Amino acid sequence: MKKLAKGLALLSLLVIILPAMAWGECVTLKQGVIKYSVGHYLAGQPIPVGYDIYGYNYQAHMFNGSYANVYLGGDGLPPYDGNDAAYLAANPKAASKWYWPYRNTNLVMKWNDAWLSNKDCDGDGKLDRYAGFPSYVGSGAWETNHMSGTDGGKHWTYFVKIVAVPADAVRNGGIWYTADGAMIGPAIWGAFAIIQEVASGEGATFVSPASPGFGHYQP
Numbered sequence: 001m002k003k004l005a006k007g008l009a010l011l012s013l014l015v016i017i018l019p020a021m022a023w024g025e026c027v028t029l030k031q032g033v034i035k036y037s038v039g040h041y042l043a044g045q046p047i048p049v050g051y052d053i054y055g056y057n058y059q060a061h062m063f064n065g066s067y068a069n070v071y072l073g074g075d076g077l078p079p080y081d082g083n084d085a086a087y088l089a090a091n092p093k094a095a096s097k098w099y100w101p102y103r104n105t106n107l108v109m110k111w112n113d114a115w116l117s118n119k120d121c122d123g124d125g126k127l128d129r130y131a132g133f134p135s136y137v138g139s140g141a142w143e144t145n146h147m148s149g150t151d152g153g154k155h156w157t158y159f160v161k162i163v164a165v166p167a168d169a170v171r172n173g174g175i176w177y178t179a180d181g182a183m184i185g186p187a188i189w190g191a192f193a194i195i196q197e198v199a200s201g202e203g204a205t206f207v208s209p210a211s212p213g214f215g216h217y218q219p
Contacts, residue, residue: 008145008160009063009070009107010189026121029059034120034127041073054079058127059118063109067102067147068094070109105149112214114141114164130164133219136191138167140218157200162192163217169193182210 027034029049036042042052051057054073055065063070068080077091080103088095114136117128130139141164148157165171168179176184176193185193185208195208195217210216 008162008188009067009109025123026119028119036073039074039076041076041078058116061111061113061116061118063107065107067105067107068097068099070107071097071099105147108146109143111143112141114139115143136164137169138219139164140214142214142217155200157198159196159198160194161196161212161214162188163195163214164191165193166217167219178210184208184210 029047032046034047036045036047038044047058049059051064052073054063054069056063066080066082072079072094075097077094080087080094082104084103094100113128114130114133117131119128120126121128121131130136130141133139143162144160145162146157146159148155150156163184165176165184166178169184170177170179171187174187176187178184185195185206188194193208194206195210196204196212197206198204
């Protein structure tokens with residue numbers, strides 16, 4: 001499972017074009033006017049309320065599909081369908097993408113509203129992130145990755161919890177700590193920390209001494 005640690009999935013960014021509005025006048029996915037960004041394979045099409053062809057369900061705050069499909073759309077490529085030869089014949093540049101080796105890994109991601117909302121309330125033309133905060137720090141945002149696949153004929157699973165660190169958290173080297181010195185967990189993506197990892201056959205490989213529960217990090 002160690003080789004997977006560097007491949008944790010991060011939600012693809014969407015730049016959504018909408019008219020400017022005052023904070024609080026929310027536009028929702030159900031209105032059918034929030035669209036995929038320029039450069040996305042589905043650019044200009046409304047983001048659906050349910051699952052899209054990649055496995056994203058922005059309304060329900062989740063993704064379920066091929067690991068590669070987390071990123072392919074944002075790179076202007078169609079979703080991977082499981083047929084390597086046919087896909088690469090039609091989309092040869094996919095082979096050079098860093099995530100291509102993970103295409104046969106199934107990934108389920110879940111996140112909360114602070115990580116990525118399903119509406120735009122601040123009028124910036126994007127699905128809201130860390131609403132009400134200047135950054136993810138202290139926002140209470142969280143995400144989970146649950147990966148599974150086969151390696152040498154053996155089935156494996158890997159699960160990780162990731163949180164935005166509290167506003168008073170302190171980073172020392174590659175580790176985040178609470179203000180009173182309790183270890184939160186390894187730093188990842190700058191303002192985030194891993195609070196729990198579980199690998200099949202190994203049990204909990206890491207549990208945050210501060211707390212492995214999301215509620216502990218809510219503002």
